[in-house]
Amino acid sequence: MIELAGVSKTFASRSGAVRALDDVSLTVERGQIYGVIGRSGAGKSTLIRTVNMLEAPDSGTITVDGVDMTSLGEEELRVARQRIGMVFQHFNLLNSRTVRGNVEFALEVYGVAKAERARRSAEILELVGLTEKADARIAELSGGQKQRVGIARALAGNPSVLLSDEATSALDPDTTEEILGLLRSLRDELGLTILLITHEMDVVKSLCDAAALMRDGRVVEHGLLTDLVMRPESELSDGLFPLGELPEGRDTTVIEITFVGLASQEPVITRLARTHELDVSLLGAAIETLGGKQTGRTRLELPGSPAAITAAVEDLRAQGLSVRVVREAS
Numbered sequence: 546m547i548e549l550a551g552v553s554k555t556f557a558s559r560s561g562a563v564r565a566l567d568d569v570s571l572t573v574e575r576g577q578i579y580g581v582i583g584r585s586g587a588g589k590s591t592l593i594r595t596v597n598m599l600e601a602p603d604s605g606t607i608t609v610d611g612v613d614m615t616s617l618g619e620e621e622l623r624v625a626r627q628r629i630g631m632v633f634q635h636f637n638l639l640n641s642r643t644v645r646g647n648v649e650f651a652l653e654v655y656g657v658a659k660a661e662r663a664r665r666s667a668e669i670l671e672l673v674g675l676t677e678k679a680d681a682r683i684a685e686l687s688g689g690q691k692q693r694v695g696i697a698r699a700l701a702g703n704p705s706v707l708l709s710d711e712a713t714s715a716l717d718p719d720t721t722e723e724i725l726g727l728l729r730s731l732r733d734e735l736g737l738t739i740l741l742i743t744h745e746m747d748v749v750k751s752l753c754d755a756a757a758l759m760r761d762g763r764v765v766e767h768g769l770l771t772d773l774v775m776r777p778e779s780e781l782s783d784g785l786f787p788l789g790e791l792p793e794g795r796d797t798t799v800i801e802i803t804f805v806g807l808a809s810q811e812p813v814i815t816r817l818a819r820t821h822e823l824d825v826s827l828l829g830a831a832i833e834t835l836g837g838k839q840t841g842r843t844r845l846e847l848p849g850s851p852a853a854i855t856a857a858v859e860d861l862r863a864q865g866l867s868v869r870v871v872r873e874a875s
């Protein structure tokens with residue numbers, strides 16, 4: 546479990562002070578995959594670097610598995626960091642060594658005895674699917690294979706927490722999916738808690754249980770994906786479910802209804818049309834699996850009097866549905 550409470554960090558720069566983190570609080574439950582998304586400069590990397598104290602915060606506390614990282618001395622910090630693996634965008638591997646050599650080097654740094662290193666490295670390479678490539682040099686590997694080595698090295702300290710800073714940003718979409726699949730299986734098999742940084746909504750969508758949106762050093766929105774999609778005014782919700790542009794040139798009211806579980810969807814629309822005598826037309830729909838649950842969003846056009854539309858929307862909300870009025874007829 547990772548817990549940040551009131552974490553702030555300001556950097557001095559030539560153009561003045563930069564508040565990279567501004568009172569950030571965030572909790573990642575044990576075994577959760579948590580995504581932090583935001584534009585360039587939002588403070589994502591600074592945030593993740595405070596978790597293992599590569600960046601010491603100016604104020605606030607960072608707790609990992611019950612240990613307050615900000616209170617530790619140098620030696621205690623070295624020990625605590627062993628249990629926090631980190632994966633980078635550009636892999637940061639030793640190019641002169643083999644795949645096995647990279648993992649064994651990490652084990653050596655953690656003080657694992659030589660005989661044990663061979664056994665552990667074989668075990669870790671098996672976990673990340675690189676047994677066949679153990680003797681290959683880094684230069685001979687594809688980007689996806691390099692990132693597998695990066696992940697293998699991050700596992701050397703037998704971590705409970707994995708931090709990933711844009712681990713898939715240098716990879717093509719298929720390889721990205723592969724690496725995300727690996728992270729998911731590591732969470733499932735080893736019970737890892739994963740905090741990952743990304744600027745790609747697709748990564749959040751396909752991998753994460755929960756997410757936070759950062760802007761100018763602040764967390765502006767956070768929650769479980771299954772909760773976020775139900776918040777009509779949520780920016781993250783929008784990104785999770787893009788239904789495209791609205792049709793132009795029509796002065797009609799458009800609403801979006803979000804459903805968790807799909808069975809309920811059809812009767813809702815039929816009932817809406819019947820009870821309120823509205824000539825509902827379906828403008829778009831999408832289904833996504835978010836945080837392991839099937840979720841659907843439907844965009845409907847509602848022609849009719851403002852009073853009838855208001856009554857219909859109120860009725861839908863009274864049924865506990867998440868309804869957002871995307872456009873109102875004038």
Ligand SMILES: Nc1ncnc2c1ncn2[C@@H]1O[C@H](COP(=O)(O)OP(=O)(O)OP(=O)(O)O)[C@@H](O)[C@H]1O
Pocket residue numbers: 556557558563564565583584585586587588589590591592744
């Ligand atoms: N060591 C540093 N010294 C001065 N300013 C810094 C330092 N590290 C980060 N910053 C500034 O803090 C802000 C947040 O940077 P950070 O690297 O955390 O952003 P980011 O969200 O990871 O961006 P990107 O998506 O581009 O990686 C930026 O304005 C950046 O210029």
Ligand SMILES: [Mg+2]
Pocket residue numbers: 589590591
């Ligand atoms: Mg960054």
